């Protein structure tokens with residue numbers, strides 16, 4: 001992390017890399033900003049702002065860990081880093097996408113685009129809530145490290161498991177320093193988040209939807225249901241990915257992301 005900001009006494013750590021139109025990359029549950037490494041190290045022509053969400057890495061937990069609370073917290077980062085006369089594109093992975101949708105609802109005027117990698121505007125169904133409750137019990141009984149070690153392999157598709165197990169191991173290794181309190185608060189907040197399909201249905205932003213054919217956390221069928229909601233959606237299915245396309249199919253993910261960013265930043269900046 002090369003920068004940090006203090007917001008109401010809580011530290012938010014983040015990186016700023018590259019040069020060009022501003023793009024905020026928001027990581028998901030049990031990850032940090034470095035999950036976007038393949039993207040920020042290889043896509044040129046943009047200024048990437050990459051926070052560690054509250055409770056991740058060097059970023060403090062905050063009082064309001066709801067998706068909306070974290071979106072408001074991130075707005076302080078946007079206020080600091082993005083020139084008020086300019087808009088940014090926000091790209092979120094999974095839980096990062098839920099937060100990005102909350103951001104789009106609260107601060108639509110700051111955005112030039114919204115990208116969801118393996119994410120969804122739907123609220124948790126009853127089955128998902130029950131799974132999360134079991135997850136919370138597991139974290140409380142066995143600790144955060146054991147929980148992530150058990151959970152992370154399920155985020156990957158069969159191709160990564162067979163051909164590239166090293167990326168799964170690296171993900172587990174990188175997730176070792178989460179507190180139980182942080183993981184539990186993410187789960188509770190995800191369970192409580194509302195349906196945000198109205199955001200997709202009413203937005204004038206171009207929306208990027210990237211889905212994984214083998215995604216079990218956000219199933220392809222749920223993603224596809226949302227593909228017609230916004231007026232302008234760019235829809236991509238990663239054929240070899242589960243929930244982690246940015247690391248399972250990095251080259252293709254980069255091509256998709258760069259294409260979307262390039263098309264939608266030409267008109268985003270002031271004339």
Ligand code: MLT
Nearest residue numbers: 028029093094095096217
């Ligand atoms: C994530 O990757 O952020 C989580 O899997 C999201 C979720 O559990 O809904």
